[in-house]
Amino acid sequence: MDKSSIEKVIAGGYCIGCGVCTAIKDSPFLVQYDEEEKYQARIVDRKEISSAVLQKAEKVCPFAYGIPNEDELGATLYSNEARMQHNEYLGYFFSTYAGYVEKPFYRSKGSSGGMGSWLACTMLEAKLIDYVIHVRHMEGSDKLFSYTISSRKEEIEQGAKSKYYPVELSSVLEYVRDNPGKYLLIGVPCFIKAVRLLSEQEKIFKERIVFTMGLVCGHLKTGRFAKAIGWQMGIHPDNLESIDFRVKLDGSTANAYGVSAKGKADDGLKSSSMKNILINNWGYGIFRYNACDYCDDVLSETADVTIGDAWLPEFVNDNLGTNVIIIRNPHIDALINEHIQELHIQPLSADKVFQSQEGGFRHRREGLAYRLFLKDKEQEWRPKKRVVASNAISSKRKKIYEMRIPLLGKVNEAYELALTNNDFKKFEQTIKPYLSEYNTVYRKSFLERLLRKLKKVFN
Ligand SMILES: Cc1cc2nc3c(=O)[nH]c(=O)nc-3n(C[C@H](O)[C@H](O)[C@H](O)COP(=O)(O)OP(=O)(O)OC[C@H]3O[C@@H](n4cnc5c(N)ncnc54)[C@H](O)[C@@H]3O)c2cc1C
Ligand code: SF4
Ligand code: SF4
Known part of the structure; x- marks a missing residue:
């Protein structure tokens, strides 16, 4: 067959x-x-x-052939609403904001402006939902974080903060099938898309998962990301017990955050600024899933609401964090307006939302087009994307995208070598030359881009 x-x-x-x-x-x-x-x-x-x-x-796999793409799914879900707009980066959208939660603790406990947990709690209080499907640390699990179902505000709050960690939905979907109720699903774009597709095949999920909240997504990390960070801070991978990927640092900017981790032995809490962590740069894509290189949905286009970080000069100096918020479901817009006194938000243009994720879009538009071109050249099977295969980019950009591909394998080999030798230094020594070569090429390309922008301003 x-x-x-x-x-x-x-x-x-x-x-x-x-x-x-x-x-x-x-x-x-x-x-x-x-x-x-x-x-x-x-x-x-x-x-x-x-x-x-x-x-x-x-029909439910987000990377399979013959499934509707994000624009097609978005059209079915949202295009009937009169005030809905559409653009090639945001997909359909009703309203767009930047801001944070003023009501105590959500912002300080969240990764960004705290909108994720606040909105989930507010939807629960308003009885729009009975349960939240999201990711948190589960006592007794052999994984640091897993998808779970929360039905109380305290549980939702315990799940705050981004988990750059592998998760999957099988057990929570089994729970949804067996337990009637109204559920909110929080997840990265491809997970939301997959559940949208599932809802078309099995109506029980459409009836029960009544709202979806998407996270803006750069890429998903394997479990080695958390372990390598912990190891650099002195916690052996076998002993890592917990990790906080998003520690807000006083006197710093929002994007210069820290990390803290705890070991199972008497290691105590170890902390560091992310800038001192070897694998800190998201641009390297270290320990990413390969699938993320073939994804073109940055802003969770099939979710009722999308939240992310406002990586924009006007917000980034506030170390406590600011969200970008894209709303596609008018019920959520109405709820936010009802509770506006708990928030500090302002409208943000769609252009600005795009700009807040410019790097992610470069990798997943220009970079994806080039990766698809390379796959087609080798006549290898690859998923069908909205982005068209192309090699019409500068040689420096090609080099950057080409370097990111084998980096993934090299980093895994280096990690395995370090494990065999029980020595983090082997990992560091092996990958440093690749990272400095990448940094040299990246710097040149960055300067070229900057010059082009400056020319546009002064011409
Ligand atoms: C893998 C990943 C990549 C991301 N990439 C980007 C990016 O490139 N640009 C950007 O602007 N933002 C990105 N984000 C989103 C960002 O990190 C914050 O999650 C977002 O800004 C919400 O912050 P908050 O303070 O509003 O939410 P919080 O109040 O901290 O609530 C976050 C909610 O998300 C849930 N959650 C956390 N991790 C996961 C997960 N892995 N899967 C499903 N649910 C989860 C939590 O359980 C919680 O309910 C990413 C998030 C993840 C998980
Ligand atoms: S786990 Fe998800 S991505 Fe993988 S084959 Fe199944 S549906 Fe597709
Ligand atoms: S980058 Fe795309 S494929 Fe990877 S986790 Fe994010 S949404 Fe999914």
Whole structure:
């Protein structure tokens, strides 16, 4: 039997491990941790599967062929609303804001302006939902963070802050299937898209997951990201017990945040500014999922509301953090307006929202077009994207995108070498030359871009 497109997704390394394919009736799929500490789907017994089940599974996979793209899904969900606008980066949107939560603790406890947890709690209080499906630390689990279901405000608040960590949805979707109620799902764009697709196949999910909140997404990290950070701070990977990826630092800017971690032994809490962490630069894409290189949804275009960081000069000096907020569901806009006294928000243009994620868009538009071109040149299977394959970019930009691809493998090899030698220094010594080569090429390209911008201003 020929491979189905979902099998090509898995075999080609395009699986993001969302676990949504496990949620279809009689699913033959499992999601499991692989040797690089990321979730990947696997078929239990290929011989036993009917082609009807495989066809259904590929209708829910965000990377499979033949599924609607984010614009098409967005049109079905939102285009009927009179005040809805659309643009190529934000998808459909009703209103856009920047700001933070004024009501105590949400902002200080959140990654950014605290909108994520505040909005989830406010929706619960307003009885728009009964449960929140989100990610938090679970006592007794062998993973640092997992998807779970919260039904109380205290539980929602415990889940605040970004988890740059592998997660998957299989067990929470099983819970939703077995337990009636109104659920809010919080997740990265591809997870939201997968659940939208699932909701079209299995109506029970459409009836129960009544709201979705998307996070702006650069890329997802494997478990090695957390472990390598902890290891650099003196906690052996086997002993890492907890990590806070987003510590707000006094006297710093919002984007110069810190990290803290705790070991199982008597290690105490270790903290550092992210700038002193070897793998701090998101541009390197260290320990990312390969699938993220073939994704073109930065702003969770199929979510009712999207929240992210306002990485803009006018907000970044405030170390406590400011959100960008994109609203697609008028009920959420109305709720925010009802509770406006708890917030400090202002309208933000769609252009500004785009600018707040310019680096992410470069990698996932220009960079993606080039990566697709490279795949097509090698005649390799790859997911269908809205971005068209192209090599029409400068040689310096090509070099940057080309360098990011093998960096992923080199970093994993270096981490394994360090594990074998039980010595973090081996990791550091092995990857430093690659990072400095990358930095040299990046600096040149950055200067070129800056010069082009300056020319535009003065001409
Ligand atoms: C993998 C990842 C990549 C991101 N990349 C970017 C980026 O490139 N640019 C940008 O502006 N913002 C990015 N974000 C979003 C940003 O880090 C903040 O999560 C966002 O600004 C919300 O902050 P807050 O203070 O409003 O929310 P908080 O009050 O801190 O609440 C966050 C909510 O999100 C949930 N959550 C945290 N991690 C995950 C996860 N992995 N999967 C599902 N739910 C989760 C929490 O449980 C909590 O309910 C990313 C987030 C993640 C998880
Ligand atoms: S649905 Fe998710 S877990 Fe399943 S194959 Fe696709 S990306 Fe992987
Ligand atoms: S970058 Fe895309 S594929 Fe990767 S986690 Fe984010 S939304 Fe999913």
